């Protein structure tokens with residue numbers, strides 16, 4: 001009688017601890033994959049220090065990010081510069097230092113400057129030009145023109161991350177993005193070849209190496225997959241970034257004319273199967289997974305994540321920002337937004353300017369999981 005009661009009580013405890021979820025550990029659940037979810041430091045810890053400065057990369061490392069992102073453009077002397085735009089003029093003093101070097105569109109292109117020249121520039125927090133004045137894009141970040149920052153190359157950044165990995169017994173990955181490959185080809189430079197050479201030189205060449213190589217350009221990713229990997233005897237995970245066609249983010253040159261790339265097929269049924277032929281993951285805009293008009297009590301979840309997971313693609317949406325006006329309306333806070341994507345939806349990772357917040361959430365989740373596991377094991381032992 002006493003024993004029966006004890007079993008009943010234990011069953012009640014187990015139920016409250018969601019035995020099912022415990023038993024499901026080790027298998028893939030609907031929303032909770034057992035593979036470790038990752039935090040990608042978007043342009044470093046760019047919410048705290050200027051994007052793509054080495055300081056923001058070191059901070060991201062210290063905050064516990066799993067991967068650190070590098071956007072890559074090319075200098076006149078074929079060096080890979082870690083910078084988001086193909087222009088230098090929204091994150092530096094190039095217009096003051098080299099006033100006569102703009103193209104006819106008024107912009108100062110990375111490709112028109114040598115590495116030595118780029119090294120003379122002051123890197124600063126991102127700004128926009130408003131009424132002829134430079135205004136910070138994110139008003140509560142690093143003040144414009146704080147003097148600690150400068151540009152660097154991909155090799156320099158990899159050396160920093162690898163040194164920190166060695167010293168701290170960690171294995172933080174890199175997540176480089178090949179920017180505008182068709183633009184560079186049009187200008188006579190093959191950026192993808194240079195990127196692959198540097199990656200190989202630094203030991204990133206196998207599928208298990210701690211790297212994702214990303215691009216918005218599907219033609220270039222297919223080319224890397226089909227031709228360049230064979231030529232360079234390497235094979236590393238590729239991620240297809242997905243833009244909206246009307247952002248006009250990617251173009252290809254036809255008879256010398258730039259033609260805007262049509263992304264729509266990626267979001268249609270069958271799109272993920274096509275991407276899975278050459279890539280291991282997708283990096284969609286987060287609104288492509290949960291529509292922006294969703295409400296807290298009624299999330300409008302699109303079929304994209306399920307379609308991607310069904311063909312084995314990792315899903316790493318962008319960009320999670322805590323700044324004013326950047327938290328989705330259906331989330332009560334930045335952490336709530338992260339929670340919705342990681343656990344209600346089930347993404348495998350996120351690109352965020354605030355990697356510490358995502359690390360904190362994932363650590364909390366794994367602490368809760370281990371406490372649950374310990375309690376369930378304890379209950380089982382008493383049966």
Ligand code: CA
Nearest residue numbers: 069070071177
């Ligand atoms: Ca990027």
